[in-house]
Amino acid sequence: MMQMKNKFVALALSGSSVFCMQASLAQDMLKPDMGKLTATGGVSQLEGAGGGGLTPWALITGYGTRDSYGANAHYTQVNTQDYSLKTYGVAVGIADRVELSLASQEFTGSQAPLNALNIKQDILGVKVKVAGDAVYDQDSWMPQIAVGAMYKRNKGIGGLGALGVTNVKQLGAKDDSGVDYYFSATKILLEQSLLLNGTVRMTKANQMGILGFGGDKKDSYKPMLETSVAYLINRKLAVGAEYRMKPRNLGVDNEKDYYDVFVAWFPTKNVSVTAAYATLGDITIFNPKNQRGWYLSLQAGF
Secondary structure, X not given: OHXXXXXXXXXXHHHHHHHHHHHHHHHHHHOOOOOOOOOOOOEEOOOOOEEOOOOEOOOOOOXXXXXXXXXXXXXEEEEEOOEEEEEEEEEEEEOOOEEEEEEEEEEEEOOOOOOOOEEEEEEEEEEEEEEOXXXXXXOOOOOEEEEEEEEEEEEEEEOOHHHOOOOHHHHOOOXXXXXXXXXXXXXXXXXOOEEEXXXXXXXXXXXXXXXXXXXXXXXXXXEEEEEEEEEEEEOOEEEEEEEEOOOOOOOOOOOOOEEEEEEEEEEEOOEEEEEEEEEEEOOOOOOOOOEEEEEEEEEEEO
16 A cells, blocks of 8 residues: 555656646746847838838847747937827747837827827738748858738828818828838848848838828839848947838829938847937928938837
8 A cells, every 4th residue: 555655646747847847848938038239129210120211121029049039129210390190019939030110100290280190090000020030040141031011901090070081092192001012131240230121112112101001103012122121230229221112103193202410329138229210302302402310219028
């Protein structure tokens, strides 16, 4: 009887040990490893994707490696002479392979005749790394390559009800929702402290979708080039510039390409702050000025 009892106790202890090991393993898997190099997850782009401020990169957001995950939340404010844009959202990077993002934008006017203007838009994004590694492929010119898509839904125009304008279609847009498709290639040159990115975006979006999709001038997908270059001054500070080509679909919007110069600070892997000076061109013919202003973005995550 005593022998059976001892065997039972031994079996129970063995089972308990296995359970504890499995629980510990599961806990390790659930805990993000934050194993990527600082800044290699990028910052939060205006439409929610991981990348620069204006354009998505092939990098997957967050600091999780191929055995883990990462996530972050962001808030961004852009102010020009006549308008402001707020964007906020969340993003998740899974196994350094897949990125999912959700962002909301609010565009408002500050000068007559559009001082009451208010336009909101929601954006759902997905990105998949398909080849290369921006960090580890240092002995090759092969960049990291990713493909992505952004579904955008414009929620209508506020503040212009007195003029009878409540929808972007009344401005000439063909649709109030649309999808951008993009291909990004990113290369990090560690020895030179450089990051280079090129993106080709297929889009019909007017001002990122804030003024709808397609228009009275054009209503077809066109490839738009986007580029970024960043120099890492040290492990916590980067400076750079971006360019984003824009379509010209609307008669009421003589849309211009976007440019910016930026500085990004990464005090820890959990927080980044990005400041930029951006040139966004004319937004509409009703305020025909070359819109320039400051961009400030805060990202927190792991």
